[in-house]
Amino acid sequence: MTPVSARQPGVHAALLAAIYRYLPFLNWLRHYRREHLPSDVVAGIVTAIMLIPQSMAYAQLAGLPPQIGLYASVAPLVVYALLGTSGQLSVGPVAITSLLVFNGVSTLADPGSERYLQLVLLLAFMVGAMKLTLGVLRLGAILNFISHPVLTAFTSASALIIAVGQLKYILGYRIGGEHLHETIVQAIAGLSQINLVTFTIGLLSIVLLVFFRQGLRPLLRRVGLPPLAVTLIVSGAPLLTVILGILVVQGLQLDQSARVAVVGAIPPGISPISVPPFGMTDMQALLPTALTIVLVSVVESIAVAKALASKRRQAIDPDQELVALGAANITASFFSGYPVTGGFARSVVNAQAGAVTGLASLVTALGIAVILLFFTPIFYYLPQAVLAATVIVAVIGLVDLQEPLRIWRTNRGDAFTWLITFLGVLTLGIENGIFAGVASALILYLWRTSRPHIAIVGRLGNSEVYRNVERHQVKTWPHVVAVRVDESLYFANTRYLESALLQIVAERPEVKHLVLIGSAINFIDSSALHTLEHLIDELRDAGVEFHLADIKGPVMDRLKQSELINKIGYDHIHMTTHAAMLALGCND
Numbered sequence: 001m002t003p004v005s006a007r008q009p010g011v012h013a014a015l016l017a018a019i020y021r022y023l024p025f026l027n028w029l030r031h032y033r034r035e036h037l038p039s040d041v042v043a044g045i046v047t048a049i050m051l052i053p054q055s056m057a058y059a060q061l062a063g064l065p066p067q068i069g070l071y072a073s074v075a076p077l078v079v080y081a082l083l084g085t086s087g088q089l090s091v092g093p094v095a096i097t098s099l100l101v102f103n104g105v106s107t108l109a110d111p112g113s114e115r116y117l118q119l120v121l122l123l124a125f126m127v128g129a130m131k132l133t134l135g136v137l138r139l140g141a142i143l144n145f146i147s148h149p150v151l152t153a154f155t156s157a158s159a160l161i162i163a164v165g166q167l168k169y170i171l172g173y174r175i176g177g178e179h180l181h182e183t184i185v186q187a188i189a190g191l192s193q194i195n196l197v198t199f200t201i202g203l204l205s206i207v208l209l210v211f212f213r214q215g216l217r218p219l220l221r222r223v224g225l226p227p228l229a230v231t232l233i234v235s236g237a238p239l240l241t242v243i244l245g246i247l248v249v250q251g252l253q254l255d256q257s258a259r260v261a262v263v264g265a266i267p268p269g270i271s272p273i274s275v276p277p278f279g280m281t282d283m284q285a286l287l288p289t290a291l292t293i294v295l296v297s298v299v300e301s302i303a304v305a306k307a308l309a310s311k312r313r314q315a316i317d318p319d320q321e322l323v324a325l326g327a328a329n330i331t332a333s334f335f336s337g338y339p340v341t342g343g344f345a346r347s348v349v350n351a352q353a354g355a356v357t358g359l360a361s362l363v364t365a366l367g368i369a370v371i372l373l374f375f376t377p378i379f380y381y382l383p384q385a386v387l388a389a390t391v392i393v394a395v396i397g398l399v400d401l402q403e404p405l406r407i408w409r410t411n412r413g414d415a416f417t418w419l420i421t422f423l424g425v426l427t428l429g430i431e432n433g434i435f436a437g438v439a440s441a442l443i444l445y446l447w448r449t450s451r452p453h454i455a456i457v458g459r460l461g462n463s464e465v466y467r468n469v470e471r472h473q474v475k476t477w478p479h480v481v482a483v484r485v486d487e488s489l490y491f492a493n494t495r496y497l498e499s500a501l502l503q504i505v506a507e508r509p510e511v512k513h514l515v516l517i518g519s520a521i522n523f524i525d526s527s528a529l530h531t532l533e534h535l536i537d538e539l540r541d542a543g544v545e546f547h548l549a550d551i552k553g554p555v556m557d558r559l560k561q562s563e564l565i566n567k568i569g570y571d572h573i574h575m576t577t578h579a580a581m582l583a584l585g586c587n588d
Contacts, residue, residue, distance in 0.1 A: 046236075050236070054092075060388075071335060089304060090343055120338045121333045123339060134319075140302070149421065150418075153437060180427075202388060209390065249382075262384065292435075452497065498534070505539065512544060513584050546568060
């Protein structure tokens with residue numbers, strides 16, 4: 001038995017490693033460099049300035065009072081800052097998650113009602129629990145089932161739905177419609193009800209935001225301002241637009257004289273404690289929405305975190321990111337928030353402003369808390385049209401209609417998946433559309449891999465390199481045919497492989513040996529093993545010996561675990577293709 005004293009160092013090291021893995025802030029706090037403090041503080045302030053109007057606007061998009069967006073930008077940010085491995089990812093309310101919340105919960109309760117808020121809290125808890133479970137069990141890889149075409153099509157379609165859904169705030173009259181085309185038709189039909197003052201405020205807000213976003217940055221750069229100053233000014237555009245809107249409405253009393261809809265009173269104080277209603281019926285009803293939010297938000301968040309970390313030559317832990325995002329959402333459910341995730345635009349601004357560690361997110365959360373404690377009365381006259389303009393300008397950049405053309409040029413099947421997802425989201429709804437896209441991507445994958453590329457190869461000159469006979473001038477031998485299959489072998493493609501190999505042998509009566517090259521085979525399942533066993537019998541009946549070459553270790557392990565290895569014979573398994581050809585007398 002190992003002495004206790006000898007075991008303790010290893011136990012302590014493992015314990016410390018676990019602590020630092022699940023509490024990453026201890027790591028950056030222990031190694032924090034004083035010169036990073038100004039950058040983190042400035043980045044936190046810049047992100048807070050950007051997040052204040054965004055969080056309120058996105059809460060409105062989710063069918064919630066604006067303060068809920070602010071609540072979701074305090075405690076969850078603190079939790080992520082302590083548990084996340086990215087110093088640049090800015091966590092909080094985002095447009096697409098807000099849309100998913102509204103679509104999923106509005107079918108169960110009236111937006112703005114007490115039950116609606118309770119269901120949103122439960123949804124935030126469910127989303128957090130799912131993410132946390134995936135992270136603890138290190139199962140983040142299952143999120144790879146949502147492909148790039150599905151994600152980009154979903155994002156573009158959702159952005160269109162979001163933008164059109166804000167028309168009711170810009171035009172100033174009620175617009176219904178469950179789907180995009182219905183909303184557009186109702187908007188056009190009701191144009192006679194337009195509130196011109198509200199429309200003017202909304203339109204001018206959009207123009208101002210677009211100018212700040214696209215025209216101001218190059219102008220400031222030409223003037224010669226430092227990059228950080230440019231980032232600060234441009235990032236403050238939404239907040240400046242909010243302030244201008246408040247001043248105009250309050251100064252002219254437009255809420256009374258022109259019926260301009262305003263936010264109204266926002267309760268002062270930080271996030272109140274809340275408890276989600278844990279009812280099984282409600283959880284079952286919210287499950288599809290929770291799954292959709294997890295799929296979409298996590299893929300996007302981790303992709304952004306990885307991209308920003310790579311620019312600093314840093315690395316993130318995707319599973320720990322799931323833990324952090326899960327804990328942040330669970331926190332949101334107990335502090336009157338709603339589902340949060342990493343925002344792309346905010347994270348980029350956070351990084352550009354100099355964020356190095358999670359301290360930047362702590363500063364952002366502190367800034368939002370100060371607003372909640374002392375400055376909520378100033379938002380009373382905030383026009384809802386300004387918040388709608390903030391949402392429209394934020395999401396319209398997500399509509400990328402060039403992406404399907406790029407996908408079409410590289411892969412027609414992926415372009416089909418993009419189209420199915422895009423149209424599905426617009427016509428069938430968010431959850432149905434994205435699951436249709438995921439299903440089409442999986443079906444397309446099965447179809448592709450069910451008919452793997454199979455190449456007959458020959459020797460390239462006097463080298464030990466073997467290439468496709470249809471692409472290169474190579475040397476072959478009549479009594480041996482070497483075949484390379486460029487796919488792992490599993491239930492969907494083994495019959496195709498068997499038929500193809502038997503056809504190759506049938507077309508070459510002089511062949512006495514068939515060499516199957518496994519350099520591209522990474523996995524083999526029980527169906528493939530059974531098919532190979534049957535194939536060996538058929539070949540031997542035809543007077544042809546079966547050989548394997550260049551088999552990878554994991555595949556060889558599966559062969560050894562089955563009886564197939566004995567049927568093939570160890571003398572028929574070769575380390576390389578060249579070794580197999582030499583053993584079969586192909587050395588001239």
